[in-house]
Structures are given as structure tokens and as C-alpha cells.
Amino acid sequence: MIIGTVRERKTHEYRVGLTPESARELVLAGHEVLVESGAGEGIGADDRAYGAVGAQVVVTAEEVFARADMIVKVKEPDPEERAMLREGQILYAYLHLAPDPDQARDLMASGAVCIAYETVTDAAGGLPLLRPMSQVAGRMAIQAGATALQKEHGGRGVLLGGVPGVSPAKVAILGGGVVGFNAAQMAAGLGADVTILDRSPEALERLALHFEARAKTRFSNQANLAESVAEADLVIGAVLIPGAAAPRLVSRAMLGTMRRGAVLVDVAIDQGGCFETSRPTTHADPTFLVDGIVHYCVANMPGAVARTSTYALNNVTLPHALRIANLGWKEAMRTDPHLLDGLNVWDGKITYPAVARALGLPCTPAEEALW
Template identity: 80%
Template sequence: MIVGTVKEIKNHEYRVGLTPESVHELAAHGHDVLVETGAGEGIGASDADYERAGATLLPTAAEIFARAEMIVKVKEPQKAERAMLRPGQILYTYLHLAPDPEQTRDLIASGATCIAYETVTDSSGGLPLLKPMSQVAGRMSIQAGATALEKAHGGRGVLLGGVPGVLPAKVTVIGGGVVGFNAAQMAAGLGADVTILDRSPEVLEKLGTYFEARAKTRFSNRANLAECVAQADLVIGAVLIPGAAAPKLVSAAMLKTMKKGAVLVDVAIDQGGCFETSRATTHAAPTYVVDGVVHYCVANMPGAVARTSTYALNNVTLPHALRIADLGWKEALRRDPHLLAGLNIWDGKVTYEAVARDLGLEFVPAASALT
């Protein structure tokens, strides 16, 4: 198979779909790998590194899209990239379609076979291709929140861990999954006063056992959520419904109860955000203020630590990329129901139920693509 990867063009996105090591693995399996010139600059991988790994370098993304049978990316294709997709071509990347009707329409029109990292499952019900970026984003959310809390960045001027004789910042983490756990780990490690909210008694029990006295847990209902948000210096939105738009848990009315200069970090922004007042921002302009509350809603947070993120991502995406290239996408998905769960769009049809439901589109079961 001819596999291609291009330089990401989303604002301040420095990750790349394939590392030189991943290229080497694909080439060892007999596949031709096309890499856009300069694609690896953001992770410190030179064109020479890719050539030594067995890649063919091409100067433009257009040439990659024209020749490759499968495109491996990191972020959802931007408008110019979507225009270059063709019927039958495989797109293997993060998509986050539920809050993005324009992208969904373009991918439907392209006729491409679109496999989304974020909905591929595993035998334990987890999302293994989303997990490493959730780990990165969870940890980064505390770094970003701590910076935004600084007075020079519009915050309250509060140090997360405080100092002897001065109370630490109150951090509320909404959601106890991978993002929330990693955010709480970082915040507790810095000495903050951390509270984690979740609706699952099993999750709360695990969190309580792990953190013991270093973090508090509370069941997430409207009253508890409102109380914790009002008291917080920093709120981390870490809610996920696989493939679907995130629920708006923090309302505009709740925002008015918060302290002036408090900070919201919405890690769920890729799926539309879990704060009513959220809108996607970029690393170039990461924050804005509503009712005196600083909002950090960068939609590609892990792109800021591109080398760590790219290698963590390739560790989990490469095995599936190899199977798709070795077997063809239909046979690979037929053999692996967890990879089949990643099929979001095929032959102009939406094959992921949550996306179809949230966007009011017809749903066609993914299994129908295999018959």
C-alpha cells in the first residue's frame, strides 16, 4: 500500500502522523511511504531521518494526497485538505466529528473511508488511541491553568500550591476518566486543594483509593457541581462521551457565581466543550474572558509538546496502520471489531451512531461497509 503523511497545518500544530521509526516499520512490511518535506520539523525529525527510514520525500501535501492510498495524520483535515480527498482513499486520524458539521459534510462528499482514532476501542471498553493524548492534555491542563491564574495573564494571582501560611488554590476536576485522573495527579502533586467529580461510584472508589487524602472525590450532581465550581480557583473540564458532543455541564449562570479571575480549562473542547461559554481557541491566542472568568479552550493542547505527543500517539496508532496497510481496510476491520468501531464515514455515509445522532444525519452501521 502507498501510505502518506503530511505536515499538519492547524494553528500551532507541530505533531506529525508518522515518526521516522513508524516509517521504517511500514517500509519493512513492504509498503511505500510518502512524507511531505518538513513534516517532522516540529518533533525534531529531519527530512534526512525520514529518507534513511525508507520514505520518499515530496514537496507538497497535494502530491501526497494525489498518490497515497492511505493518509495518516494527527488532527482532523482542514478545509484545503478535505478538498484533496478522493473516493476510496483511507483517512486515518483524529476527526471529532460530532461538533463539526462542516467537516462531516466535506468528508461525506469526499467518498473517503474515514477511520477516527478517538472511537477505536479495546477489549476493556477503553479508547486506546485517545488515551495517550488524554494523558498529555490532562497534565497540560494544570500547567495551562496555573499560568492563566497568574495576574499577568488575567487570573486571580494565585499559586496552585500556595506557600506556608497561605492556602493553596482550589482545583475542581469535572470527570474522573483519563484526562481527569492525570489533571488531578498534577494538581495534587503541586500541592493544590483538589476535588474530583464523577457520576460513577466505581470511578470515585478507584480515585479515592489512589489519592487517599491528597484529593477529595464527590458525586457529580447539579448541587455538588455548582458548589465546587463557585468555590474553585481553577476548573478542569474533563468529560467525554465517546464520539458524541460533550454535555454542557457548567452553565453561563454558574459562571456568574465564580470568583473574578478564576480559570476554566476545557479539555473537552475537541468535542464541543463542556462549559456553555466555551469556544475553541488556539495556541496563538489561548484565552478569553467571560464574566471575569478566564477561559482556556485550545483544541489541540498536546500539539504544544509535539515530540512527546507524537511518539506517544505513534505507539498506539502504528499497529492498526500496519494492519490496514497489510490487509486492506475491509479485511483489517473485519478481523478487528475494535478497529471497526473507528469507522466514522464510508462511501458518503455516517457509520458512527453518536455522530449521526448529534448532527441529525442518517446512520448506517459500520458493519454494512464490510459486506
């Protein structure tokens, strides 16, 4: 199989779909690897590094798309890239289709086989291809929030951990999954006053046992949510429904209960965001104000730490890429139902139920694609 990767086009997105080490594994397995020139510069991997492992470096993304049987990316393709996809070509990347009807429509029209990292599962019911980026994003959310709290960035001028004699910042984390857990680790480590809200009693018990006195847990009902948001200096939106649009937990009216200069960090922005007032931002212009509340809604947060993120991502995406390349996507999915969960678009049809519901489109069972 011919596998290609291209330079990412999103603003300040420095990750890359394949590291030189991953390219080497594919080449050793007997496949041809195409790399757009400069694709790895953001992680410190120049064209020579890819050439040294047997990959072929080509000048343009157009050539990669024209020749490759499978495109391995990080972020969803932009409109120009979507126009280059062809029938039967495999796209393997983060897609986040639920809040993006334009992308969904283009992928359906292309006839491509579109596999979304964020819906591939594992035997425990987890999302292993999403986990490493959720770990990075959760930790970065606290860094970003702490910076946004600084006065010159529009924040309250509050130090996250406080100092002796001055109380630390109050941090409310909405969601106790991978993002929330990692955010809580960072915030608690810096000495913040941390509260984690979740609707799962099992998750709350697990978090309480782990953090003991370093973080508080609360059941996420309307009263507790409203109180925690009103008291917080920093709110982290860390709620995920696999494949579906994020629930809007914080309304605009709730902003009026918060202190001016408090900060919202919406880690769920790829799935539409969990604050009513959220809209996607970029690393070049990461924040905006609504009713005096600072919003940080960067849609590719892990791209700022591209080397760490790329290697963490490739650790989990490469085994599936090898399986698809070695067996073909149909046989790979027939023998791995967890990979089949990643199929979002095939033959012009949506095959992931949560995506179909979010877009108001019919859903074709993914199993139909295999026969």
C-alpha cells in the same frame, strides 16, 4: 499500499502522523511511505531522517494526497485537505466530527473511508488511541491553568500549591476518566486542594483509593457541581462521551458564582466543550474572558509538547496502520471489531451512531461497509 503523511496545518500544531521510526516499520513491511517535506520538523525529525529509513520525501501535500492510498494525520483535515480526498482513499486521524458538521459533510462528499482515532476501542471498552493524548492533555491542563491564574494572564494571582501560611488554590476536576485522573495527579503533586467530580460510583471509588487524602471525590449532581465550581480557583472540564458532543456542564449563569479571575480549562473543546461559554482557541491566543472568568480552550493542547505527544500517539496508532496496510481496511476490520469501531464515514454515510445523533443524520451500520 502507499501511505502518506503531511505537515499539520492547525495553528501551532507541531505533531506529525508518522515518526521516522513508524515510517521505517511500514517500509520494512513492504509498503511505500510518502512524507511532505518539513512534516517532522516540529518533533526534531528533518527530511533526511525520513529518507534514511526508506520513505520518499515529496514537496507538497497535494502530491501526498494524490498518490497515497492511506493518509495518516494527527488532527482533522482542514477544508483544503478535505477537498483533496478522493473516493476510496483511507483517512486515519483524529476527526471529532460530532461538533463539526462542515467537516462531516465534506468527508461524506469525498467518498473517503474515514477512521477516527478517538472511537477505536479495545477489549476492555477503553479508547486506546485517545488515551495517550488524554494523558498529555490532562497533565497540560494543570500547567495551562496554573499559568492562566497568574495576574498578568488575567487570573486571580493565585499560586496553585500555595506557600506555608497561605492556602493553596482550589481545583475542581469535572470527570474522573483518563484526563481527569492525570489532571488530578499533577494538581495534587503541586499541592493544590483538589476535588474530582464524577457520576460513576466505581470511578469515584477507584480515585479515592488511589489519591487517599491527596484529593477529594464528590458525586457529580447539580448541587455538588454548582458548589464545587463556585468555590474553585481552577476548573478542569474533562468529560468525554465517545464520539459524541460533550455535555454542557457549566452554564454562563454559574460564572456569576465564581471569583473574578478564576480559570476554566476546557479539555473537551474538541468535542464542542463542556462549558456553555467555551469556544476553540489556539496556542497563539489561548485565553479569553467571559464575565471576568478566564477561559483556556485550546483545541490541540498536546501539540505544544509535540515530540512527547507524537511518539506516545504513534505507539498506539502504528499497529492499526500496519494492519490496515497489510490486510486492507475491510479485512482488517472484519478481523478486529475494535478497529471497526473507528469507522466514522464510509461511502458518503455516517457509520458511528453518536456522531450521527449529534449531527442529526441517519446512521448506516458500520458492518455494512465490510461486505
